Amino acid sequence: xxxxxxxxxxxxxxxxxxxxxxxxxxxxxxxxxxxxxxxxxxxxxxxxxxxxxxxxxxxxxxxxxxxxxxxxxxxxxxxxxxxxxxxxxxxxxxxxxxxxxxxxxxxxxxxxxxxxxxxxxxxxxxxxxxxxxxxxxxxxxxxxxxxxxxxxxxxxxxxxxxxxxxxxxx
Amino acid sequence: xxxxxxxxxxxxxxxxxxxxxxxxxxxxxxxxxxxxxxxxxxxxxxxxxxxxxxxxxxxxxxxxxxxxxxxxxxxxxxxxxxxxxxxxxxxxxxxxxxxxxxxxxxxxxxxxxxxxxxxxxxxxxxxxxxxxxxxxxxxxxxxxxxxxxxxxxxxxxxxxxxxxxxxxxxxxxxxxxxxxxxxxxxxxxxxxxxxxxxxxxxxxxxxxxxxxxxxxxxxxxxxxxxxxxxxxxxxxxxxxxxxxxxxxxxxxxxxxxxxxxxxxxxxxxxxxxxxxxxxxxxxxxxxxxxxxxxxxxxxxxxxxxxxxxxxxxxxxxxxxxxxxxxxxxxxxxxxxxxxxxxxxxxxxxxxxxxxxxxxxxxxxxxxxxxxxxxxxxxxxxxxxxxxxxxxxxxxxxxxxxxxxxxxxxxxxxxxxxxxxxxxxxxxxx
Numbered sequence: 001x002x003x004x005x006x007x008x009x010x011x012x013x014x015x016x017x018x019x020x021x022x023x024x025x026x027x028x029x030x031x032x033x034x035x036x037x038x039x040x041x042x043x044x045x046x047x048x049x050x051x052x053x054x055x056x057x058x059x060x061x062x063x064x065x066x067x068x069x070x071x072x073x074x075x076x077x078x079x080x081x082x083x084x085x086x087x088x089x090x091x092x093x094x095x096x097x098x099x100x101x102x103x104x105x106x107x108x109x110x111x112x113x114x115x116x117x118x119x120x121x122x123x124x125x126x127x128x129x130x131x132x133x134x135x136x137x138x139x140x141x142x143x144x145x146x147x148x149x150x151x152x153x154x155x156x157x158x159x160x161x162x163x164x165x166x167x168x169x170x
Numbered sequence: 171x172x173x174x175x176x177x178x179x180x181x182x183x184x185x186x187x188x189x190x191x192x193x194x195x196x197x198x199x200x201x202x203x204x205x206x207x208x209x210x211x212x213x214x215x216x217x218x219x220x221x222x223x224x225x226x227x228x229x230x231x232x233x234x235x236x237x238x239x240x241x242x243x244x245x246x247x248x249x250x251x252x253x254x255x256x257x258x259x260x261x262x263x264x265x266x267x268x269x270x271x272x273x274x275x276x277x278x279x280x281x282x283x284x285x286x287x288x289x290x291x292x293x294x295x296x297x298x299x300x301x302x303x304x305x306x307x308x309x310x311x312x313x314x315x316x317x318x319x320x321x322x323x324x325x326x327x328x329x330x331x332x333x334x335x336x337x338x339x340x341x342x343x344x345x346x347x348x349x350x351x352x353x354x355x356x357x358x359x360x361x362x363x364x365x366x367x368x369x370x371x372x373x374x375x376x377x378x379x380x381x382x383x384x385x386x387x388x389x390x391x392x393x394x395x396x397x398x399x400x401x402x403x404x405x406x407x408x409x410x411x412x413x414x415x416x417x418x419x420x421x422x423x424x425x426x427x428x429x430x431x432x433x434x435x436x437x438x439x440x441x442x443x444x445x446x447x448x449x450x451x452x453x454x455x456x457x458x459x460x461x462x463x464x465x466x467x468x469x470x471x472x473x474x475x476x477x478x479x480x481x482x483x484x485x486x487x488x489x490x491x492x493x494x495x496x497x498x499x500x501x502x503x504x505x506x507x508x509x510x511x512x513x514x515x516x517x518x519x520x521x522x523x524x525x526x527x528x529x530x531x532x533x534x535x536x537x538x539x540x541x542x543x544x545x546x547x548x549x550x551x552x553x554x555x556x557x558x559x560x561x562x563x564x565x566x567x568x569x570x571x572x573x574x575x576x577x578x579x580x581x582x583x584x585x586x587x588x589x590x591x592x593x594x595x596x597x598x599x
Binding site for chain 1: 183184185186187188189190191192193195196199209210212213214216217220221222223225226229230233408411412415416418419438441442444445446448449450452453454456502503504506507546547
């Protein structure tokens with residue numbers, strides 16, 4: 001049961017990584033395209049900017065869930081140096097529960113934001129609802145919540161996807 | 171009272187080890203509850219926090235920097251710096267090569283951690299082989315990489331610009347960082363030369379002309395990135411965002427088609443690592459926007475300004491206090507969250523004392539950059555120790571002269587505003 005759950009979470013993590021990474025690659029393609037249309041085709045395309053913003057939201061919230069699963073979000077760990085092992089475990093448990101709370105907030109009020117803006121359309125993409133652009137918030141919240149449950153029930157997974165540590169933004 | 175509750179909640183969340191981004195969001199919720207604001211308002215701030223076009227500067231510069239730092243650029247810049255230093259045959263020449271190569275790479279990567287890892291993996295073994303102590307080589311690498319936090323395209327300068335609500339131009343910040351960054355490099359260079367004479371470090375060696383020309387041409391491809399970023403922005407060809415995007419495409423082209431020492435199958439891993447870095451920072455920015463909103467409603471900046479005024483009316487005293495505060499903060503918190511939390515609070519304080527926001531940006535970068543060079547949260551020192559294969563204790567025992575030099579540069583940048591503002595004013599930014 002535990003190993004099946006872990007496999008499902010691995011698959012979900014992979015999906016988040018693919019969505020967020022694909023967004024990053026696409027963002028890196030659409031903005032140079034707008035430069036190209038402006039200078040070479042002499043007709044600046046209007047869609048790359050809103051498209052890039054939309055992709056940024058996908059990248060942020062699915063990427064954030066993936067970062068949470070691998071435990072690479074920045075956090076203050078000073079207390080971990082001062083507490084005995086049992087204290088550290090208690091603190092970690094409290095942190096996971098609070099993360100669950102934050103995820104629930106994203107799910108409930110993110111969904112509220114999607115519902116409120118569902119019938120508005122984006123100027124550059126009249127076929128697309130504004131609500132869709134905010135959809136990554138509640139969806140990212142759901143995924144993060146599942147990762148919180150995973151950590152609480154069967155512990156943190158090993159970060160076997162990255163060969164090296166990510167470059168922190170320092 | 172409301173402010174105290176929010177601050178206590180934030181400190182408790184930090185202490186418990188809740189990821190900083192989510193801790194900011196939860197503290198904003200506590201603030202909303204105290205102020206009687208619906209949680210929808212907090213959610214709206216989070217969503218608008220990432221829906222800004224200016225945010226795109228971050229993924230582009232992080233990606234371009236990662237491609238350049240991992241794609242063989244560091245090795246070529248080291249070789250180019252070696253050619254330059256070889257011309258004067260300096261004592262302690264490889265220390266100078268390390269610092270100069272870092273200066274070049276900083277102008278491309280914008281990330282101190284990337285510089286430490288990329289330059290350190292090339293320079294530390296090379297310096298040790300030439301007779302330098304490994305710990306010394308590691309310390310040079312760690313402290314020299316702080317230049318990346320100052321010179322364009324510093325990722326943290328972009329984060330600072332976003333933390334000011336986009337009121338301070340990224341371009342002005344980029345230009346403001348040039349002289350402080352070079353000053354730091356020069357100061358570290360002087361220290362290394364002094365230590366080289368004291369400890370009898372070997373002299374640099376002249377590179378034969380034919381080899382020097384080949385190495386310089388090889389490095390030129392990467393240095394063109396710098397020209398794209400700065401030339402494109404200052405020439406009015408691109409915005410900062412577009413410059414970052416074009417730099418990504420150029421970095422990809424140079425790495426995969428000119429240098430060709432990065433394998434295609436490694437590319438997805440690089441994208442994955444970059445995505446995680448970018449997502450981490452973007453999440454922070456999104457949630458920090460919600461707390462910034464709550465703090466503004468609670469009039470925290472005005473109250474903090476009033477508090478500082480009760481302590482002193484002297485600008486120098488206030489700047490010294492803020493420096494001390496930021497240095498202490500740098501001991502316990504990473505750079506990006508520190509910038510995002512402190513900027514909305516401290517910027518109104520310093521501007522009320524007549525400090526230019528661009529100048530304050532540089533003060534903040536340098537203070538928090540020093541924080542990255544010491545434990546317990548200094549990411550540069552951790553990466554430096556890992557790359558240099560030395561312990562934290564060894565590094566800490568010998569890093570003090572480097573700290574002293576960085577502190578002197580910090581004081582110069584703090585109390586001589588023209589160090590930061592001369593170039594932006596010259597370029598009318």
